[in-house]
Each structure stands twice: as structure tokens, then as C-alpha cells.
Amino acid sequence: xxxxxxxxxxxxxxxxxxxxxxxxxxxxxxxxxxxxxxxxxxxxxxxxxxxxxxxxxxxxxxxxxxxxxxxxxxxxxxxxxxxxxxxxxxxxxxxxxxxxxxxxxxxxxxxxxxxxxxxxxxxxxxxxxxxxxxxxxxxxxxxxxxxxxxxxxxxxxxxxxxxxxxxxxxxxxxxxxxxxxxxxxxxxxxxxxxxxxxxxxxxxxxxxxxxxxxxxxxxxxxxxxxxxxxxxxxxxxxxxxxxxxxxxxxxxxxxxxxxxxxxxxxxxxxxxxxxxxxxxxxxxxxxxxxxxxxxxxxxxxxxxxxxxxxxxxxxxxxxxxxxxxxxxxxxxxxxxxxxxxxxxxxxxxxxxxxxxxxxxxxxxxxxxxxxxxxxxxxxxxxxxxxxxxxxxxxxxxxxxxxxxxxxxxxxxxxxxxxxxxxxxxxxxxxxxxxxxxxxxxxxxxxxxxxxxxxxxxxxxxxxxxxxxxxxxxxxxxxxxxxxxxxxxxxxxxxxxxxxxxxxxxxxxxxxxxxxxxxxxxxxxxxxxxxxxxxxxxxxxxxxxxxxxxxxxxxxxxxxxxxxxxxxxxxxxxxxxxxxxx
Amino acid sequence: xxxxxxxxxxxxxxxxxxxxxxxxxxxxxxxxxxxxxxxxxxxxxxxxxxxxxxxxxxxxxxxxxxxxxxxxxxxxxxxxxxxxxxxxxxxxxxxxxxxxxxxxxxxxxxxxxxxxxxxxxxxxxxxxxxxxxxxxxxxxxxxxxxxxxxxxxxxxxxxxxxxxxxxxxxxxxxxxxxxxxxxxxxxxxxxxxxxxxxxxxxxxxxxxxxxxxxxxxxxxxxxxxxxxxxxxxxxxxxxxxxxxxxxxxxxxxxxxxxxxxxxxxxxxxxxxxxxxxxxxxxxxxxxxxxxxxxxxxxxxxxxxxxxxxxxxxxxxxxx
Numbered sequence: 001x002x003x004x005x006x007x008x009x010x011x012x013x014x015x016x017x018x019x020x021x022x023x024x025x026x027x028x029x030x031x032x033x034x035x036x037x038x039x040x041x042x043x044x045x046x047x048x049x050x051x052x053x054x055x056x057x058x059x060x061x062x063x064x065x066x067x068x069x070x071x072x073x074x075x076x077x078x079x080x081x082x083x084x085x086x087x088x089x090x091x092x093x094x095x096x097x098x099x100x101x102x103x104x105x106x107x108x109x110x111x112x113x114x115x116x117x118x119x120x121x122x123x124x125x126x127x128x129x130x131x132x133x134x135x136x137x138x139x140x141x142x143x144x145x146x147x148x149x150x151x152x153x154x155x156x157x158x159x160x161x162x163x164x165x166x167x168x169x170x171x172x173x174x175x176x177x178x179x180x181x182x183x184x185x186x187x188x189x190x191x192x193x194x195x196x197x198x199x200x201x202x203x204x205x206x207x208x209x210x211x212x213x214x215x216x217x218x219x220x221x222x223x224x225x226x227x228x229x230x231x232x233x234x235x236x237x238x239x240x241x242x243x244x245x246x247x248x249x250x251x252x253x254x255x256x257x258x259x260x261x262x263x264x265x266x267x268x269x270x271x272x273x274x275x276x277x278x279x280x281x282x283x284x285x286x287x288x289x290x291x292x293x294x295x296x297x298x299x300x301x302x303x304x305x306x307x308x309x310x311x312x313x314x315x316x317x318x319x320x321x322x323x324x325x326x327x328x329x330x331x332x333x334x335x336x337x338x339x340x341x342x343x344x345x346x347x348x349x350x351x352x353x354x355x356x357x358x359x360x361x362x363x364x365x366x367x368x369x370x371x372x373x374x375x376x377x378x379x380x381x382x383x384x385x386x387x388x389x390x391x392x393x394x395x396x397x398x399x400x401x402x403x404x405x406x407x408x409x410x411x412x413x414x415x416x417x418x419x420x421x422x423x424x425x426x427x428x429x430x431x432x433x434x435x436x437x438x439x440x441x442x443x444x445x446x447x448x449x450x451x452x453x454x455x456x457x458x459x460x461x462x463x464x465x466x467x468x469x470x471x472x473x474x475x476x477x478x479x480x481x482x483x484x485x486x487x488x489x490x491x492x493x494x495x496x497x498x499x500x501x502x503x504x505x506x507x508x509x510x511x512x513x514x515x516x517x518x519x520x521x522x523x524x525x526x527x528x529x530x531x532x533x534x535x536x537x538x539x540x541x542x543x544x545x546x547x548x549x550x551x552x553x554x555x556x557x558x559x560x561x562x563x564x565x566x567x568x569x570x571x572x573x574x575x576x577x578x579x580x581x
Numbered sequence: 582x583x584x585x586x587x588x589x590x591x592x593x594x595x596x597x598x599x600x601x602x603x604x605x606x607x608x609x610x611x612x613x614x615x616x617x618x619x620x621x622x623x624x625x626x627x628x629x630x631x632x633x634x635x636x637x638x639x640x641x642x643x644x645x646x647x648x649x650x651x652x653x654x655x656x657x658x659x660x661x662x663x664x665x666x667x668x669x670x671x672x673x674x675x676x677x678x679x680x681x682x683x684x685x686x687x688x689x690x691x692x693x694x695x696x697x698x699x700x701x702x703x704x705x706x707x708x709x710x711x712x713x714x715x716x717x718x719x720x721x722x723x724x725x726x727x728x729x730x731x732x733x734x735x736x737x738x739x740x741x742x743x744x745x746x747x748x749x750x751x752x753x754x755x756x757x758x759x760x761x762x763x764x765x766x767x768x769x770x771x772x773x774x775x776x777x778x779x780x781x782x783x784x785x786x787x788x789x790x791x792x793x794x795x796x797x798x799x800x801x802x803x804x805x806x807x808x809x810x811x812x813x814x815x816x817x818x819x820x821x822x823x824x825x826x827x828x829x830x831x832x833x834x835x836x837x838x839x840x841x842x843x844x845x846x847x848x849x850x851x852x853x854x855x856x857x858x859x860x861x862x863x864x865x866x867x868x869x870x871x872x873x874x875x876x877x878x879x880x881x882x883x884x885x886x887x888x889x890x891x892x893x894x895x896x897x898x899x900x
Contacts, residue, residue, distance in 0.1 A: 027594055054594030249595050257605050262597030272599040275607045376797050405799035412790040420791040421622060422812045432798050461613055467622070472611040481794070502610050 035090035062235035062247035066500035117193035123185035134173030164191035241574020282505030284530035316353035324384035346545035362542035409482035413494035415471035426462035472503035626892035642881035650700035698849035709768030714775025722783030782814035823886035
């Protein structure tokens with residue numbers, strides 16, 4: 001390890017804080033039998049139960065787990081940032097040979113930032129909106145005892161920002177967080193995290209809120225930077241592919257315990273624990289092909305692929321045809337009456353064949369959700385048409401439009417917003433039937449029970465309220481409600497994006513089974529190409545309101561034609577890994 | 582990225598470890614917990630309130646005051662208007678535990694009968710403001726655009742008028758004054774806060790995905806507002822209304838005290854306070870009884886509002 005660092009603009013200079021020579025054989029961080037519990041009104045909840053973890057200097061280690069597995073709690077315990085009533089009740093955390101459990105507040109303040117840095121999860125809320133970016137990095141320098149006057153600090157701030165990969169750092173330092181994109185904010189947070197050259201950087205889901213291409217750039221940069229500085233990185237992530245790609249040692253947590261840990265490659269190639277096996281098999285970034293429906297699972301795989309490709313291209317009639325679909329939004333200007341036009345969707349064409357899945361893929365701002373809302377009839381297109389079985393939606397009478405509602409139904413992204421919290425599950429699912437005057441009371445109840453069976457939820461669920469169900473269960477209720485009127489088309493707008501990997505795989509399998517059973521057609525809106533491979537027959541890649549590539553899923557994945565599609569594919573975490581099994 | 586990093590032998594403490602399957606059992610993915618009793622916002626709120634002493638104290642007081650208002654005969658057999666001047670300023674005697682006021686009326690009986698005026702005006706004005714305020718606030722918030730601008734500015738105009746002052750001016754112009762008239766006048770100048778609160782709550786709810794889902798079902802705008810948006814905006818309205826009830830009772834007492842509220846023939850705490858004022862130097866205790874009754878009633882509604890807010894909005898809960 002040299003004591004110079006390379007800045008991103010290519011210049012080199014002496015590092016202000018000399019990087020110590022690592023002793024690679026003694027662990028930097030050693031956690032033994034860590035126990036953490038939270039006190040709630042109903043009693044004590046043991047969030048972390050006997051976790052062991054070792055990080056060597058300069059090494060990158062990842063904790064992988066679903067929400068509620070205790071991965072963030074473990075990481076936050078290291079720097080005494082447990083929320084609320086959380087308390088370390090047993091075990092030891094040793095950092096550089098020093099025991100951290102039981103240290104005082106002042107000692108932890110000295111440790112944070114200087115020796116252990118943190119890159120928090122949400123770049124949108126972790127920068128103070130009323131302070132300039134530079135002032136927030138300056139604050140970190142002052143808090144960590146940077147020696148030097150104001151001018152030196154200002155110079156250092158610019159240096160840190162450009163090191164984190166922000167060009168034109170002097171000007172950027174004077175800007176406010178709202179002038180930054182999500183990726184730029186995350187870079188600023190990385191600059192803060194590394195401001196005092198800590199020996200360990202805790203990165204808590206550092207990129208989960210960002211688009212995949214941005215995520216890849218930032219992680220690549222972080223990897224290079226920490227390698228140069230010799231900083232050890234502890235990644236906290238729900239994404240097994242990302243963890244395997246970025247860390248050499250993996251710790252898989254489930255329900256507050258470590259279920260498996262070891263070298264990343266070994267865990268991926270040969271998972272031993274039941275939970276790890278499930279995780280590896282359902283991680284979308286590692287899956288190589290479409291999920292089979294229950295029916296197809298009985299068939300030969302080769303026949304099936306051929307059959308799907310054939311159908312997609314030839315036989316099935318088109319249910320939905322979008323032609324030259326355009327949507328222009330007027331954005332109000334600064335002066336009264338003035339406005340600028342923003343073309344969210346720019347003349348796109350696509351067709352959805354009956355019984356198949358078309359995925360509209362794009363990053364945030366690509367116009368994919370606007371397109372979905374026009375298909376759903378929630379937004380009127382500025383020009384162009386959406387046709388169902390050859391009939392133009394915009395030319396339909398109010399009555400025809402009302403009956404069209406029965407044929408196309410949505411499922412939305414946010415499982416916490418898609419069900420009315422004041423409605424019982426029964427009332428939520430029954431509502432479409434009541435509105436469209438289907439059946440009498442008794443037949444409606446039978447239909448609700450049937451729908452709950454379809455989405456594999458116990459019938460007793462119908463007397464519960466949404467707040468009692470998990471995200472995945474709510475999403476299944478939302479699917480049941482969407483299916484109540486026996487529609488032909490489901491518009492799934494990021495329907496699985498907010499769910500944990502295993503639950504996501506479960507919902508995707510359910511959707512696939514329902515498609516095969518009921519002959520449904522899906523318009524699947526997503527930012528996640530990895531999921532597309534599991535569910536879609538056809539893919540349309542959107543960028544800046546236009547469709548840049550439109551082909552069958554296999555063609556897009558095996559032989560992408562556009563540079564942008566190739567970038568998207570390369571940015572899938574774990575895409576570069578060869579996973580056996 | 583060093584290519585050979587996966588091939589390294591693990592360092593001490595990083596050997597491959599697998600938890601024994603019996604230690605961590607992997608359950609069914611995402612199973613529904615059917616063991617607990619079903620709960621909703623309202624049943625959770627009830628469960629929360631049930632365990633709080635403040636709720637029971639204020640509920641008992643409110644029930645007590647309402648009983649007094651509806652069945653004053655249960656508490657006293659003396660008429661509040663049967664006054665004998667020879668008892669003027671008389672001390673407590675058997676059957677007249679609080680004594681007599683200047684006119685020789687039974688103070689206890691008047692305190693009991695005074696509840697009716699206060700409670701009627703309080704409940705009626707609260708009802709009126711909830712109806713007017715919710716309607717205007719919900720329409721402004723849900724439909725937005727020009728309608729929102731017009732209704733919001735209309736609200737601002739009323740907001741700028743001092744509530745009690747305006748009521749004084751209007752009341753002094755009216756000849757025929759009774760509880761309903763007082764309630765209407767108070768409501769006309771008192772609905773603005775509820776309108777603002779409702780508008781804010783509706784704005785927060787209307788962009789939820791369940792509202793979009795209802796639109797995609799073909800539900801009309803009015804039905805969505807009534808069936809989905811308003812029920813989800815109800816919590817802050819209920820909390821504010823409970824507290825407002827107390828302030829309307831105070832406002833009624835203020836008007837009656839000034840002699841422009843309820844007519845002197847109606848027994849009311851505010852009117853009694855005004856009358857007691859004339860003899861405050863010789864017999865201050867005459868003022869204490871209606872004042873205490875008024876304070877306790879208002880306090881019980883404000884305490885109840887506090888409890889309801891804590892139960893409906895866990896974020897505001899102080900621990």
C-alpha cells in the first residue's frame with residue numbers, strides 16, 4: 001500500500017491522512033455472539049441472536065438478508081446507532097483490538113467518522129436540504145477533528161467531492177441537495193463517509209434507491225476508492241447478486257441469526273443451508289430463464305421454450321395495441337401563464353399478444369409508468385391510440401369505457417398504499433364486484449373465497465385489515481382484487497419491486513401460474529431487467545420516452561442490439577458471475 | 582477487482598459456516614399469521630384508549646355532563662327558576678347544598694340545569710362546523726385547481742375575521758336568540774380550521790394507490806371521495822372536533838356572559854357568571870360553582886381530544 005492516492009481527475013498528491021500499513025492477519029472487526037434486543041409494549045424482541053462476524057483490514061464483507069433479518073441492526077450496533085429501545089444484551093464487538101460494547105457516548109463519537117464511516121441507505125433523506133453540500137462535508141471534517149483553517153477545509157471538501165467522482169467539485173460544493181440527482185447525492189454521502197479516512201466503511205444498502213446503471217457506476221467507483229485507501233467495507237444488502245459481486249466474504253442472516261457464512265463464491269456455488277439454497281435459487285439476478293407455470297413444470301423444458309417463442313411471434317392475437325402513443329405534460333413556468341412542454345412518452349408502438357407477458361423496461365423517468373397509465377385509461381394520450389381488440393379506447397362511449405374496466409385491471413408497486421386501510425380484505429376484494437353489480441351477496445362471498453384460494457391465502461384472511469398483512473400478502477390481495485372481475489389484461493406497475501427476494505419469486509410464480517390457468521395477458525412495468533427474464537415473453541426497453549429496443553426476451557438477453565440495453569444488462573448485479581446449480 | 586479473490590483460502594474466523602438446520606428453521610415463505618384477533622385502525626385505537634386512565638376520567642365526566650343536560654331531574658328536584666328573594670345570598674342549607682344566589686335561586690339547581698345550554702350549543706356548533714368544514718375542505722382538496730383556489734381564499738376571508746368578535750356583532754343584531762341560533766352563529770365563523778385540516782388530510786390521501794385502483798375500476802369521483810378518501814381523512818377531523826367542542830362551550834359562555842348569548846330566561850353557566858359578578862365582593866362562592874362546572878366540562882372534552890389524538894395518530898404519542 002502506497003501513501004499516495006489517485007484522484008479521479010488523474011492528479012496525484014500526498015494523502016493528508018497517512019494510510020497505515022495493514023497487518024493482514026489480525027481482524028479489524030471481530031463480532032462474537034452478538035445479542036441485540038428491542039423493548040416494545042408487548043415485551044422484548046430479540047432482533048439479533050448470536051451473530052459472529054469477522055472483517056480483515058482492507059477486505060470487503062457483505063451481510064445479506066431480507067427485511068427484518070437483523071442485518072442493519074447488527075451493523076448499526078457497531079457504531080452504537082441502534083434506533084429506539086435497541087440494546088446490545090450480550091456478546092462482544094472488537095474493533096482494532098478494542099472492545100466497543102459498553103463504551104461511553106463520547107468514545108463512540110470519537111470513533112464514528114474517524115475510524116468507522118457510514119454510507120446510509122436513502123440518499124434522498126440523508127442530506128440536510130437547507131445546507132449546501134460543501135457545508136455538510138465540512139461539518140464532517142470539523143466533527144472528526146480536521147486540523148486546518150477555513151481555506152484548507154474548503155480545499156479538502158472539493159478534493160473529497162472530486163475523489164467521490166463528482167466533476168467540477170468547487171461549484172458542486174456550493175449547491176444544495178435538491179440540485180443533485182440521487183446518484184450525485186449518494187456520491188456526496190460517500191465523500192462524507194470517507195472524509196476522515198476511516199479504517200472501516202459501513203455501506204447500508206448504499207444504492208438500493210438508485211437506477212441499476214447508476215448503481216453500477218457508484219459501486220465500481222466505491223470499490224476502486226476503498227481499494228486505494230485500504231478501507232475495509234461492510235456492505236449491508238438484500239441483493240445476493242450484488243453482495244457476491246462486491247464482497248469476498250458473505251454472511252447470510254435470517255431471523256436475527258447467521259444461517260451461513262463463508263467465501264462468496266463457495267456460498268453461491270454450493271449453498272448448504274435450506275434458506276441460502278432458497279435465496280440462491282430465487283435471486284432474480286442469478287436466474288437464467290423464465291419461471292415455468294405449474295402446468296409447464298411437468299413438461300420437457302426444450303419443448304416449452306420452443307413453444308413460447310413460437311406463440312409470441314406468430315399465433316396469439318393481440319389484445320392490446322398501442323400506436324404512436326404520445327403524452328406531453330405542461331409544466332407550469334415561473335411566470336403566470338407560462339409553461340414548458342415535457343414529452344414523457346414519445347410516439348411508442350407495442351402490441352401485447354393474448355396470454356403473454358410484455359415487459360416495459362426502463363429507468364426512472366423513462367416514461368414507462370405514463371405509458372401504463374394510458375393503457376389503463378387513467379391518462380388521456382396527447383396523440384396516438386390504445387386499442388383493445390381493434391377498438392380505440394379514446395373513441396369509446398362512457399358506457400363502453402366502464403365495461404372496458406372489467407377487462408383491464410392494475411396492480412401497483414407500493415404494497416402499503418394499494419389497499420384502503422379502512423377496508424377489510426373482504427370489502428377490498430368485493431368492491432369491484434359491487435361496483436360492477438356482479439352477483440348477489442352470497443355469490444360475491446363465494447367469489448371472494450375463490451379468489452383468496454387463487455392467490456394462495458387462507459380464506460380466514462378476509463376478515464383482516466391490510467395493516468395486519470405483510471407486503472407480499474397485500475400484493476397478493478391486490479392481485480386477487482384485480483382478478484375479481486375476470487379481466488383479460490393485468491397491468492403490473494412495478495408490482496414486485498418493493499418485495500423481498502423470496503416473496504418476489506413467490507409472487508412471480510403465482511402470476512405465472514395464473515397466466516397459464518386463466519389465459520391472462522400481462523403488461524409488466526419494471527426497472528429491473530433481472531425480473532424480466534423470469535416472467536416476460538417480450539421486452540420493450542424504454543429510454544427518455546421512446547422504445548429503443550423491442551424483441552423477445554431471449555433475443556434481448558442473448559443478443560442485445562442497442563448500447564443502452566447492453567449497459568442495462570451489464571449493470572444487473574451479479575450478471576458477471578457464473579453461478580452453477 | 583482481483584480475479585483470484587474467490588480462490589483464496591478463508592482466513593481465521595471466515596471459514597465456511599452453516600447453521601445447524603434445527604437452530605434456524607426456515608418456515609413457509611410469507612405465511613399469514615391467523616392467530617391474532619383481527620384489527621383495524623379503529624379497533625387498535627379503542628384498544629389503545631381502553632388502557633388509559635385519562636380516557637376513562639374524561640369519558641366519565643362527559644357522560645356525567647351529558648346526563649345532566651338531558652335529565653337534570655335526576656340530579657335535583659329543585660327548579661332553577663323558582664327563586665325567593667328572601668333567600669338572597671343565603672348559605673347552604675339542607676336540600677340546597679350550594680346555597681342561594683342574589684335572586685334567591687338555588688345555585689346547585691342552576692349549575693345542573695346550566696349544562697343543557699352549554700352541551701346543546703357545543704354539540705350543535707361542532708356538528709355544523711364539521712359538516713361545513715369537511716365539505717368545503719374535501720371539495721377543495723380533492724378536486725383541486727381553480728375550485729381549490731377559490732374555496733381556499735374564501736376560507737382565508739373567514740379566517741381573517743376574529744371569531745368571537747364577529748359572533749358578538751351578529752348576536753347583538755338578532756332579537757330571537759336560542760341555542761340553535763347561537764350554534765349557527767358560532768359555526769358560521771368557526772368552520773375554517775376544520776376546512777383547512779380536511780383539505781390537508783384529503784391531499785395526503787388522494788394520491789394513494791388505492792384511490793388510483795378505484796379509478797381504474799371505473800368508480801366515479803364523488804364515490805371515491807365518499808368511500809375512500811374521506812374515511813381515510815377522518816382521524817384528524819375527529820380529533821379537532823373533540824377539542825373544538827370545548828372551545829364552542831367557552832364561546833357560548835362568553836356570549837351569554839356578555840348578555841348577547843342565550844336570553845336571560847334560559848339557565849346557562851355564562852349568564853350565571855355574569856350575574857354572580859355583581860356580588861363578587863360579598864359572595865365570591867356564587868361565581869365558583871358555575872365557573873367550576875364550565876371549566877370541568879371544557880377540560881373533559883379537551884382531555885378526550887388528547888386521548889383520541891394519541892390513539893389515532895401514534896406519531897404524536899409521547900412516551
